[in-house]
Amino acid sequence: MQYFFDLVIVGLSLGMVYALVAIGISLIYSGLDVVHFAHGEIYMLGAFIGLSLYNATQWPFPVVLFGSMIITGLIGVVIERVFYRRILKSGGGYTVAGMAMVICGFGMSIILQNIAFLIWGPKAAPFPVSYGMPFEIGNVTLPAAYVWIVLAALILMTALHLFLKKTRLGLAVRAVAGNKEIAYLMGINVPLTISVIFGVACALGAAAGVLVGPINYVQVLMGIGILVKAFAAAVIGGFGSLPGAVLGGLLVGVVESLGAGYLSGSYKDIYAFIMLIIVLMVRPAGLFGVITKMKA
Amino acid sequence: MLKVTEVVGGYGSVQILNGVTMSVEPGRIVALLGGNGTGKSTMLKAISGLIQPWSGEIVFDGERIDRLRADLIVRRGLVQVTQGKEAYPAMTVEENLMLGAHIRPERAVRARGLERAFTYFPILKERRRQLTGTLSGGQLQMLCVARGLMSEPKMMLLDEPSAALAPQVVLDIFRAVARICRDGMTLLLVEQNVRMALLLADYAYVIKDGAIHIEGPAEDLIKDDAVRLSFLGGTVADVDQKLSL
Numbered sequence: 001m002q003y004f005f006d007l008v009i010v011g012l013s014l015g016m017v018y019a020l021v022a023i024g025i026s027l028i029y030s031g032l033d034v035v036h037f038a039h040g041e042i043y044m045l046g047a048f049i050g051l052s053l054y055n056a057t058q059w060p061f062p063v064v065l066f067g068s069m070i071i072t073g074l075i076g077v078v079i080e081r082v083f084y085r086r087i088l089k090s091g092g093g094y095t096v097a098g099m100a101m102v103i104c105g106f107g108m109s110i111i112l113q114n115i116a117f118l119i120w121g122p123k124a125a126p127f128p129v130s131y132g133m134p135f136e137i138g139n140v141t142l143p144a145a146y147v148w149i150v151l152a153a154l155i156l157m158t159a160l161h162l163f164l165k166k167t168r169l170g171l172a173v174r175a176v177a178g179n180k181e182i183a184y185l186m187g188i189n190v191p192l193t194i195s196v197i198f199g200v201a202c203a204l205g206a207a208a209g210v211l212v213g214p215i216n217y218v219q220v221l222m223g224i225g226i227l228v229k230a231f232a233a234a235v236i237g238g239f240g241s242l243p244g245a246v247l248g249g250l251l252v253g254v255v256e257s258l259g260a261g262y263l264s265g266s267y268k269d270i271y272a273f274i275m276l277i278i279v280l281m282v283r284p285a286g287l288f289g290v291i292t293k294m295k296a
Numbered sequence: 297m298l299k300v301t302e303v304v305g306g307y308g309s310v311q312i313l314n315g316v317t318m319s320v321e322p323g324r325i326v327a328l329l330g331g332n333g334t335g336k337s338t339m340l341k342a343i344s345g346l347i348q349p350w351s352g353e354i355v356f357d358g359e360r361i362d363r364l365r366a367d368l369i370v371r372r373g374l375v376q377v378t379q380g381k382e383a384y385p386a387m388t389v390e391e392n393l394m395l396g397a398h399i400r401p402e403r404a405v406r407a408r409g410l411e412r413a414f415t416y417f418p419i420l421k422e423r424r425r426q427l428t429g430t431l432s433g434g435q436l437q438m439l440c441v442a443r444g445l446m447s448e449p450k451m452m453l454l455d456e457p458s459a460a461l462a463p464q465v466v467l468d469i470f471r472a473v474a475r476i477c478r479d480g481m482t483l484l485l486v487e488q489n490v491r492m493a494l495l496l497a498d499y500a501y502v503i504k505d506g507a508i509h510i511e512g513p514a515e516d517l518i519k520d521d522a523v524r525l526s527f528l529g530g531t532v533a534d535v536d537q538k539l540s541l
Contacts, residue, residue: 168394168398168401171387171391171394171395171398172395172398174384174386174387175384175395175398178384178386178387179382179384181346182378182382182384184345184346184365184366184367184370185344185346185366185370185375185376185378186367186370186395186396186398186443187367187370187371187375187398187399187447188367188395188398189367190367
């Protein structure tokens with residue numbers, strides 16, 4: 001039983017990490033109408049920035065996490081303003097510009113990998129933070145690192161939820177995600193709101209990278225795997241749906257962990273995709289997929 | 297208050313407006329009438345800033361607005377009320393109203409706006425916590441008018457409030473709009489329903505092929521044969537009905 005709980009908690013914590021990245025991909029999809037293929041590299045960049053920040057300042061881990069989110073978020077805003085906006089001016093989604101944007105995303109992913117390679121080098125770096133001793137609840141032991149990841153991710157998700165539901169800017173974000181033309185007629189500064197969406201999405205990706213740092217090594221190519229998993233999570237949950245992204249992330253994490261534990265660890269990466277295929281066969285729009293998007 | 301001079305424009309390379317000139321005086325209700333594909337929606341988009349005119353001038357409240365982004369025009373007090381189907385269905389009624397007050401973060405203004413919206417449309421108060429997608433067509437249109445009022449604009453552009461609604465519901469909405477205007481709102485009403493629009497308006501322009509075809513006081517146009525023949529299809533509005541609105 002202990003073994004089962006271990007697998008589930010590991011799965012949940014990794015699932016939370018996938019969910020954070022998937023939320024970012026979903027946010028960008030609903031706000032900009034494009035799939036951001038460089039989001040894995042944003043996660044990698046966030047992890048490295050967190051690591052450098054920690055090595056330079058020795059600040060406590062939560063502060064480092066927050067600092068990395070802010071810096072990466074700002075980098076995201078710059079990337080969106082300088083590169084993506086020019087392409088998206090002529091439309092997203094299924095338009096020619098939407099296609100260009102997909103290619104631009106892949107290009108950005110390679111560029112960011114190489115920049116990280118130049119700055120931090122090819123070696124995997126350990127994140128020298130300890131999450132502390134395991135918790136014991138009854139006769140079940142929970143490794144602290146995984147518990148903290150789940151808690152931190154939950155706090156971030158709650159904060160995002162409150163931001164979207166309770167604040168004026170959050171409401172504007174939802175309006176822009178729903179329909180940009182109507183958002184303009186409400187007096188919303190749509191270009192600025194799109195930058196906010198992109199920045200928040202990148203900050204969440206960075207948080208995922210920093211959270212996973214202490215249990216995995218930080219390395220240049222860490223973004224590739226997570227992008228595919230987070231993408232699977234977003235699709236399973238229903239693309240563009242934030243609760244869907246969370247549920248999808250958790251499902252991917254737990255299924256992967258249980259599969260690796262009980263079946264075979266060497267096929268760890270395919271369990272998520274088997275589940276993706278099954279979900280798409282049964283519910284092609286994903287678990288929470290509803291067509292709420294309205295085009296003028 | 298609003299002055300449109302020789303506006304030419306369209307989408308991409310398709311020219312739709314061929315030099316439209318019209319004006320709206322403060323406190324008046326002006327109707328812009330025309331059938332499908334005559335350019336009235338394009339004119340509306342040019343005024344509210346969703347498209348930029350190719351040439352010509354749009355002046356609101358003494359300042360040129362034809363090069364401004366749409367959200368900046370809203371900030372100057374010129375608000376376009378969308379059609380009912382353009383309320384956000386996945387938000388609650390209250391959230392939609394709050395979006396209308398996006399440019400006014402002050403608590404007092406928002407509370408006052410809500411109160412005003414609920415006096416004109418009491419049904420919205422009952423439905424305020426409901427998802428907008430569950431409202432009827434008439435209620436959606438009311439919500440959009442109320443949403444337009446939330447930022448306390450100087451002038452409103454009303455985009456086909458009668459579209460796809462039953463005549464009785466249209467009458468309810470027009471009554472509410474008439475009250476709003478009596479309380480001091482300037483209005484440009486874009487309509488296909490010529491009969492209803494002429495009952496409400498003081499002055500009207502008829503647009504055809506992207507240019508103003510006929511214009512005049514609403515009373516005169518009701519009797520005008522040209523208007524009647526081209527749009528009313530024989531149903532002439534009764535001038536006496538205007539008083540009951």
